[in-house]
Amino acid sequence: MRMKDKVCVVTGGSSGIGEAIARLFAKEGGQVAVVDVDEANGQRVVDAIRSQGSEAILVRADVADEAEASQALLGVTQHFGKVDVLVNNAGVSAVGDVAACTPTDWDRVMRVNVRGVYLMSHFAVPIMRQQGSGTIINMSSTIAVIGLQARAAYAASKGAVLALTRAMAADHSHENIRVAAILPGTVYTPFVEGYLKRHYADDMEGAVETLKRRQLNQELMTPEDVAYAALYLASDEARFALGTALIIDGGVSAAKVF
Numbered sequence: 001m002r003m004k005d006k007v008c009v010v011t012g013g014s015s016g017i018g019e020a021i022a023r024l025f026a027k028e029g030g031q032v033a034v035v036d037v038d039e040a041n042g043q044r045v046v047d048a049i050r051s052q053g054s055e056a057i058l059v060r061a062d063v064a065d066e067a068e069a070s071q072a073l074l075g076v077t078q079h080f081g082k083v084d085v086l087v088n089n090a091g092v093s094a095v096g097d098v099a100a101c102t103p104t105d106w107d108r109v110m111r112v113n114v115r116g117v118y119l120m121s122h123f124a125v126p127i128m129r130q131q132g133s134g135t136i137i138n139m140s141s142t143i144a145v146i147g148l149q150a151r152a153a154y155a156a157s158k159g160a161v162l163a164l165t166r167a168m169a170a171d172h173s174h175e176n177i178r179v180a181a182i183l184p185g186t187v188y189t190p191f192v193e194g195y196l197k198r199h200y201a202d203d204m205e206g207a208v209e210t211l212k213r214r215q216l217n218q219e220l221m222t223p224e225d226v227a228y229a230a231l232y233l234a235s236d237e238a239r240f241a242l243g244t245a246l247i248i249d250g251g252v253s254a255a256k257v258f
């Protein structure tokens, strides 16, 4: 029960990595607020958590909308009385190099991935400051530290999330607000599956095999593999993980094998 009595807000908790984090935190005794624009899947996650005997609520909010982000955190504090952990996980992607990426796509990715993290943190920090404690975990990506073809906007957004994480750690560690980032490699979620279906519909199996070959252990990473990293960073055991950038990527950024 590593999250016992902790109120945890998980953005993008209706799907993929966020869903796995919400379920694991609840299993470990946390009270969970799923914040997402996808209400149907959010309700599915909340119902599943409740059926296991844990507490969860769904808050429909676009994290990149100022009023909705503010309302979301107000709603959580009204319901649970506090916010111990904020996982800024909601994210979107776009495919294309800098020439192919349209200004519309650039703005859409930056809006959710960067403005969304900023806004949720902007409204969470005063709550945590008043409580005298809190933990914020930002979902970056290995793409923040190694290049990947055809992901210009997405890479820039995740680099910004990593830089913001370190700036926030510098600003708030002395207030007992811990801030850290997770940098996952490729995780098999609806996010990645959707991309493969759009681009490799005629050979999904081949595309999945190519993904596997990129990993040092030749396996596909699951959302749960990332959720356990979030569990560590959110737990009291991580009290010295300040501004930490935790890479969980099957070794892709660590070594190259031929």
Ligand SMILES: NC(=O)c1ccc[n+]([C@@H]2O[C@H](COP(=O)([O-])OP(=O)(O)OC[C@H]3O[C@@H](n4cnc5c(N)ncnc54)[C@H](O)[C@@H]3O)[C@@H](O)[C@H]2O)c1
Residues within 6 Å of the ligand: 011, 012, 013, 014, 015, 016, 017, 018, 035, 036, 037, 038, 061, 062, 063, 064, 089, 090, 091, 092, 112, 116, 139, 140, 141, 142, 183, 184, 185, 186, 187, 188, 189, 190, 191, 192
């Ligand atoms: N899947 C990967 O390979 C991978 C790798 C590295 C980092 N990440 C990051 O992990 C996070 C989760 O990715 P995933 O693969 O689980 O994606 P996913 O698409 O399965 O889930 C993302 C969730 O975010 C929600 N969301 C999107 N925009 C939102 C908004 N404006 N406000 C509130 N909710 C919103 C979606 O409705 C969805 O439920 C993202 O930040 C992503 O960039 C993913």
